[in-house]
Amino acid sequence: MTTALLSLAALLLGGAWMAAVMDRLAVAWISGRPAARAFVEPLARAAGLLLRQPVTTERPDATGRVLAPALYLALAAIGLSVVPVAEGVVLTDLSTGIVLWGACEALTVVVVFLHGWSANAPLPLIGAYRYVAIALPTLLLSMFVLIAAALPAESLSVTAIVDSQREVWNVVRQPPGLVLFLMLGLALTFRGPFDYADPEDLAGGTAAETSGPARAAWQAARLCMLVAVAGMASAVFLGGPLGPWLPGPLWLVLKMVAVLALLVAATHLLARLPPSRMLTALWVVLLPAAFLDLVLVGVELLL
Template identity: 30%
Template sequence: MTESLWQTLWTGYVFPGGLILAHILMLTVPLLIAVAYLTLMERKVLAAMSLRMGPNVVGAFGLLQPFADAAKLIFKETIIPSGANKFLFIAAPCITFILALIAWAVIPVADGWVIANINVGVLYLFAISSLGVYGIIIAGWSSNSRYAFLGALRSSAQMVSYEVSMGLVIITVLLCVGSLNLSAIVNAQKTVWFALPLFPMFIVFFISALAETNRHPFDLPEAEAELVAGYQVEYSSMAFALFFLGEYANMILMSGMTTILFLGGWLPPFDVAPFNWIPGIVWFCLKIFVLLFVFIWVRATVPRYRYDQLMRLGWKVFLPFSLLWVVLTAGFLLAFDLLPKGV
């Protein structure tokens, strides 16, 4: 299907009555499929880096393995601990998974392809990512388990710590653009992607994204040795699967944010043939795929940090460095009269 036909579907000529619903389905259905196959991609890549085969039995080359895993988890019994708060125990994974999906409402996957093209898209993403802490805190507390509660405390402290650095990194991008609109941020990178002039901030943001999603080497909340899987220890069947899917959906979301803020979103690397013949959504998905591969690559190669090292990196390295870079960026733009209008 060509990009023009997708554009026709998106602009509502085919779905004039249920336009918003059509937009949501056109975004969430591929996203859910991507989440399912990201689990297979991770297992395959980790297997290749360990000189193993990985899943290769269910379907050709193991391509049906995600559906087999989903069927297994759906039909398993949901066990709720006797001392748990039943409502909050079930609500916690739902909160985590739903927040990972609704953040995509403001993510432009191509030029004009966004559900809500609001002028405060960055603030919306900040709000949604901050709410993600509640799902984990509620899961740890409602389980009525010391291990789960300690894991939830670790995770909340970790996410709050690295959100501060991520906020300062995004401020440097906003200084260069002068808008909170995500589409405007992408269009501002037509000349050069922000990953080049703001390369240190690009690295800080990506590492902070690893910590924000509780991925290696910052997966301290799920440390098997001391916390027995952390806040997920009491969960089983679909309740556990929602946490699992929420984590992978957050990985895709963070990769999408990195793509928009630093890698030019849907823009090709060079505005010449054959690069500009490829549809923008293909470039957007390709960049996300590369970043997700790096997520998995880091898991396969980097050992887990200690908790004190994690906090030291966030508060004593990333925070002062990103704050210094905000000052330097603002000073540079002001000195050379490069500040956008309204800043």
């Protein structure tokens, strides 16, 4: 238990720092600026926010303002807790680990809305409503692709799903599943084409009126959720800690870094659609594609 708990903390903290570094490297590469400070700039920016005087709106919901980043971080940790770090090393080895992950996804919608609501200001509330409208249909993508990944294992346990990939990874069986799950990850963390909760056109959306330590906590929680998505994607589609020669935890870290790189690249390279067009794409294109992926996996197993 202690080993799994320490591994979880190391993955969350180390992964959050790595994701922040990748973000700075991507910005430096796109803008043509030197990337020499990319490895220390996230820490410097975090320290600056922690030292900055917080500014609040009139009559905010103080309890919700504190709870939102804390709950968002807790959901990331709980979701990552079902991912095996090595053989026999997992913090929460549930027979229904996929269901627990799905519950964390659903509660994320509540937490992000709470964050926008707590500011008692128009722009954060608009960002919160935008997020709810986009996130609810996006969660269905996860349901279809994760059930499809669980079919070969005949189990909803993440550990069993990892064990079922000893011969072939799920990404080979169902490549669209990984792509659709990464889209879900972008939606959960409102990045790239799914940045509707905290976009620039809303001056930061749910975080528009958040400053100082509260803003640092919210940004850290978002990065930790991105790490949790990378961990789940690595376990469910890339075999998690399975791999030759290298130790299992190192394989998991390498796969998570690769997934984080894809998510960060999508953040900075893919344009955000207007909300109405994104909803149409979700209901008309992405959800049928996710259902078709589930059907094809089922047919393959039957044959």
